[in-house]
């Protein structure tokens with residue numbers, strides 16, 4: 351796969367995930383883990399705790415040169431996208447910030 355194609359695919363999956371998260375936030379279906387984060391009694395703190403835990407798991411997986419690094423990183427990115435949605439920050443804003451640093 352060319353570098354350009356790899357970049358387009360990864361952008362798409364992040365956009366798709368952000369769209370699913372926005373949908374769960376709006377609809378709050380009962381069987382959705384994402385919706386449960388938006389309705390958690392601890393509010394945003396529940397997501398902040400999750401990000402703390404997942405960050406530690408990423409660090410440990412990297413230190414141990416563990417196979418779990420990719421999966422733990424995906425958990426972290428997912429919970430970060432939920433946090434950004436809670437804070438009303440769009441993926442486009444994140445993209446613009448990263449773009450500016452290039």
Ligand SMILES: N=c1c2ncn([C@@H]3O[C@H](COP(=O)(O)OP(=O)(O)OP(=O)(O)O)[C@@H](O)[C@H]3O)c2ncn1[C@@H]1O[C@H](COP(=O)(O)O)[C@@H](O)[C@H]1O
Nearest residue numbers: 367370371374381382383384385386400403424425428429
């Ligand atoms: N990417 C994710 C994703 N990553 C992690 N998780 C959930 O995050 C939770 C916490 O992960 P942990 O590794 O800490 O697992 P755990 O120790 O069992 O967690 P807890 O006991 O603390 O809840 C688990 O229940 C995972 O299933 C996710 N849940 C959902 N998504 C995406 O969100 C979409 C919508 O999901 P629903 O909202 O559940 O419909 C899915 O199709 C996926 O694309």
